[in-house]
Amino acid sequence: MNGPPQGPGQDPGGGPGLGPSPFTESKVHRDYQAAFRIAQLPMALVGRSGHIVSANPAFGLLLGVEPASLAGLRADSVTGLGLDGRTRGSYHAVLRGHSDRMRCTRRLKHADGHTLWAEVTVLPIERGDSAALLTVQDISERRDLQERLRHIQMHDPVTRLPNRALFFERLTAALAESATGRIGLCYLDLDGFKAVNDTLGHRVGDQLLGAAAQRLAHCATGAGGHLVARLGGDEFAVLVEGSSGTEQLTGLAEGLLTALQRPFDLAGQRLAVSASIGVVERESAGTTATGLMQAADTTLYWAKADGKARWTLFDPERNAHRMTRQSLSSTLRPAVERGEFRLEYQPIVGLADDVVRGAEALVRWQHPQFGRLGPDKFVGLAEENGAIVPLGRWVLNEACRQARRWQLETPGPPLFVSVNVAVRQVWDSDLVSDVAAALRDSGLPSGLLQLELTESAVMGSAGRPLQALQALSDMGVRIAIDDFGTGYSNLAYLSRLPVRALKLDGTFVRGFRTARHLNPADETIVTSLVQLAHKLGLTVTAECVEGPAQAERLRRIGCDTGQGWHYAKPMSADHLTVLLAARG
Structure with a gap:
């Protein structure tokens, strides 16, 4: 009943060299399906046409839908793989067997309306009608942590305003794509701040910076929601990413001056400070972040040299004279x-x-x-x-x-x-x-x-x-x-x-x-x-x-x-x- 002993050229369940028996193949398939169903990692099999052949329960749970309802849907629509040409091309290269892997991060939508961040991976397979295995890992917590860390890295702890790093990131983006083709900047520092720091201490100095930052942010919000950043020390910048001209910038600068000239009541004392502001407005095309900041710094210097407590608009002729001297x-x-x-x-x-x-x-x-x-x-x-x-x-x-x-x-x-x-x-x-x-x-x-x-x-x-x-x-x-x-x-x-x-x-x-x-x-x-x-x-x-x-x-x-x-x-x-x- 046990049959003849197994020879050296025979597979465990079949004739010599003939591969697995139908019984063994069926068992492996069932085991595969069971693993697919109970896996905690959301997965789906994708056919050569790009449609989902089947999705496991974890995938349905991730999106808040029945996994069976995902079958027949286009995988790139469900996971956002078709949103940009580069990702779409990498995805189809895997389906055609021309690439061994693609991975990207996408924001997916849950059935209840909330969104989540997911890392989507596509691997090629050759089994039946399936051409690829798609896996989706929820990375929302990791992404939230990264965003919190980025916020800490990109914001000033004293004023809670964007810091120098975030300012230059936004400035670079604005130069690359401005709605009006123009950009404006008010670059300012507080007149007399050093005296406050030296006489009343850094704690009061920090309070003054925080109070000044709130006034600047309020002005910028009322003027159109412009970015206000603390660049260091008592230096601030207000970025107008889509400027409409010098009149807009000088009006903003006048508003900033007025706001800062009102006395500050801090630590039981009334403090009076003013600001000097360098104003630069120009076309985005041909302007670099370095060039814009150099012009702003020069103009701020002019404002201080002209008597402080004022704004000064960048003057190309005056700058040419300075450059000639240099x-x-x-x-x-x-x-x-x-x-x-x-x-x-x-x-x-x-x-x-x-x-x-x-x-x-x-x-x-x-x-x-x-x-x-x-x-x-x-x-x-x-x-x-x-x-x-x-x-x-x-x-x-x-x-x-x-x-x-x-x-x-x-x-x-x-x-x-x-x-x-x-x-x-x-x-x-x-x-x-x-x-x-x-x-x-x-x-x-x-x-x-x-x-x-x-x-x-x-x-x-x-x-x-x-x-x-x-x-x-x-x-x-x-x-x-x-x-x-x-x-x-x-x-x-x-x-x-x-x-x-x-x-x-x-x-x-x-x-x-x-x-x-x-x-x-x-x-x-x-x-x-x-x-x-x-x-x-x-x-x-x-x-x-x-x-x-x-x-x-x-x-x-x-x-x-x-x-x-x-x-x-x-x-x-x-x-x-x-x-x-x-x-x-």
């Missing part, structure tokens, strides 16, 4: 190395005989983009960023070389050259060594070099500047005070400083232009200054001499030399060489 400042040092600077010389003429005695070296920048720039466009920047040191050293060397050439190549008395020196050159470099090197390398006698320093730079000098001036004077270099009469005017210092010359500021000389406009007070002041200088052994040069009447009056009151357009405008070294040759 561009010039950043390229000053390389420009010195590239040899982009030139010197022009303005003659200094004896008032008694009209003979050229010297020349002031004036630097010009031949900029590759902006053309020829005068010193008023870049010397101040050079003093700010320290580029005045290498630039001043170049001017000194070039002027000394040129003065030496005039000494050797032109007839008549040798010409002295006058070079302007900035205060920072005295402090940030070894001016004495620089001058000594320039004289040595050029061969120019020290008595033919005059250094001009402003009155404010030398009056009250002590320590290193005074020591440098004394050392230069001991070398034989002439020291002159430029623009005399406009600075401290502490005349007592003239007897203590190693000064050889005064250059009267042009504001005194302009009153000498004609008899009709002669100001007696100007003539009295100039006369007194010249007499005082001469008693101290100093020579006097009058700047800005523009006509013969001025020159004659200055000569009559004893001024030694004059400089200005009456004699010559600044000119190239070659042009001045021609003039010097003609005097012989």
